[in-house]
Amino acid sequence: KAGVTQTPRYLIKTRGQQVTLSCSPISGHRSVSWYQQTPGQGLQFLFEYFSETQRNKGNFPGRFSGRQFSNSRSEMNVSTLELGDSALYLCASSLLRTGSTSTDTQYFGPGTRLTVL
């Protein structure tokens, strides 16, 4: 079974631009979460999508947004880029079984390295 894939792997943008990152979850996985990793703040939760709906949201400004498509693929968008948005953006998917009382494991993709100049 193929893992979580993220495109592109590397991206360079300039301040003020916007960027869209893509994530394809493991086949059959319905939940997709996004995280930002920076040297200073570590791994921080951005948001989670399940069945095309945002189910959880972290503490990030409205410039960060996302969406999920009917095939569970997800995109995240960052508008009006700032230098501080330079980070590794990680996507993770999980099965999220309906009615399950146990926690599903999140599987991470390799990330997209965004550099803002």
Next chain:
Amino acid sequence: DQQVKQNSPSLSVQEGRISILNCDYTNSMFDYFLWYKKYPAEGPTFLISISSIKDKNEDGRFTVFLNKSAKHLSLHIVPSQPGDSAVYFCAASVDQAGTALIFGKGTTLSVSS
């Protein structure tokens, strides 16, 4: 305010010895705890987890201990192997689904042969 803290940025251990990685948390609402391992240029890989109703979970060479009263958990790796050298992240979740994880900043483990 950091809800999940890994106070040791790095740990060096000899091959065959025990590695103990520590993690503290502040939010008593956390219901589920996980450890992830990360190699450079890769995403984190799930290692082991523990529910707040347990105090120990074991999987091969990896054991996680949870002390709820102290809000502390630890990951034991026995015996340590050079391939275990990586960054280890402690994570916690208030959501049973575990899809909105709060991570610590990581501990870099170096296992020398």
